[in-house]
Amino acid sequence: MRSFEEIQEDIKQANRLDDTEALLRCALELDTFDTPQTAALASSARGFALRLLSDYPAALEHFNRAQAIHEKLGDKSGVASATINSGHVLIDTGDYSAALEHYRRAQTLVEELEDPSGIAIVLGSFGVVYNATGDYDAALEHYRLALAIHEELAERGGIAKLTLNIGTVYFNIGDYPAALENYRRALALFEELGRQRHVASVIGNIGSVYVTTSEYPLALEHYHRALAIHEVLNNRSGVITTTCNIGSTYLSTGDYPSGLDYLHRALNLCEEIGDRSSAAAAMNSIGIAYNRMREFAKALEITQRALSLHEEIGERSKVSLAKCNLVNIYLEMGSIAEAQNLLATMDATQIDNPGVRVPREHHRATIQVLDGNFDGADQTLQRALVDAREHGLRLDVANTHKELRDLALKQNDLARYVEHNNEFLRITEEINGKETTLKLAMQAKQREIDARERETEKHMAVLHSTLPKHIADRVARGELVNDHYDNAAVIFIDIVGFTTLSSTLTSQQVATLLDAVFGICDQACNDCNVTRIKTIGDSYLAIAFDS
Secondary structure, rough: OHHHHHHHHHHHHHHOOOOOOHHHHHHHHHOOOOOHHHHHHHHHHHHHHHOOOOOOOHHHHHHHHHHHHHHHHOOOOOOOHHHHHHHHHHOOOOOHHHHHHHHHHHHHHHHHHHOOOHHHHHHHHHHHHHHHOOHHHHHHHHHHHHHHHHHOOOHHHHHHHHHHHHHHHHOOOOOHHHHHHHHHHHHHHHHHHHOOHHHHHHHHHHHHHHHHOOOOOHHHHHHHHHHHHHHHHOHHHHHHHHHHHHHHHHOOOHHHHHHHHHHHHHHHHHHHHHHHHHHHHHHHHHHHHHHHHOHHHHHHHHHHHHHHHHHOOOHHHHHHHHHHHHHHHHHHHHHHHHHHHHHHHHHHOOOOOOOHHHHHHHHHHHHHHHHHOOOHHHHHHHHHHHHHOOOOHHHHHHHHHHHHHHHHHHHHHHHHHHHHHHHHHHHHHHHHHHHHHHHHHHHHHHHHHHHHHHHHHHHHHHHHHOOHHHHHHHHHEEEOOOOOOOOOEEEEEEEEOOHHHOOOOOOHHHHHHHHHHHHHHHHHHHHHHEEEEEEEEEEEEEEOOOO
């Protein structure tokens, strides 16, 4: 029977790899111990697995059970960890206020424990909530506070994750050079740590930057690189996400057959492994494709399936997004009554994401115009304008001015038409100018990053040409290598009479001879656990030591 510590380490590894099967196996193994500590860890392992499977109520139940056990044991650290995990599930469901309450409780505990690493985790979790709700200033503030703690503790894994999160905030606010710079930093850190799953995720995020700037070939290049890594790692959740991104990118280029092909591939894989959340996301994207293709029956059917699935698994924020997509389909179909009914259900729930609220109000205004209620449409669009301005959604601000301009035309109000048209043109020109500037800045940043990478590659080439690979990799990570071995041996092989012999052979024959001799030496080294250091001309250097 394995020890508690061994199983605990396996759970950490399985959680990092999103390996639901390994998590559930470890939980079953822990059940045989029948102690409070093992019961708490088993509940946490099941919570991690069920969260990955989008069974949020069950995941929350298991994390709450772990929390209760830790409370009985007087284990404040365990209580804090379980409370944070519950908060993560609540974010998945879109219950941001409840998530914040959990994080505040955890913050009190880790501060009482004077646990700086725990404090950093809580601060980063606050940042996730603020990022999800569009409060990007607060998100950056909390991410940077958490990052400073991780840097002080030299926790490179935490540094990498926070750098990635900061890049995502910059991406959301449209500062693509800053996003790219932070993504590249995170990528370098994850590569040094050997965390290939995170490497693939960051490469995918870089692809998303290129999608937003309409550089689709670069986006597809990065997505396919990310997909290849996820496939090698057998990281099915990563494969699904990246396949969806590739499909959506093809849709953006107008290549609907390729886009639908990748999206259906992703959907099939979701259904195969039971990932309901990702399945619903893929369905939404497929629905958008069919709507653009004006195949409304298919768009309606698949988007309704997505909505039902989001409702079934309790993803409140995604429910609102799916409903917004459905309203758009109904309006395109001319089904006004259905669109009105769906808007009424959206009004009955709190929507935290301004990126959903503003389009909802645009749809409402469209219906009001169709009903001849121009004054009501004007008031609706003015509310949308205020919301978009408050959250820095400049493209939505421009589009709302455009809607107000068109409404003024219907009302024969020339003054207001000119006012909103001027604002629409001004903001659009600013955005276009900003996008051009951002692309140039991003290209300059890319050249700078590429130059740094070339220098790093040269440095690694020198290390690998002079040191064994496992030693060179440690040196590259910044480790001080001063290993000691009680017993070691060095072998230096030289071909007798090689100079005379080589003078009688062609260059091809010399190369073939050396390849044959050194091939035999390499095989002998492999058989005897000996490490080849290097070859120079006809000389061969290898070492052996007690491990």
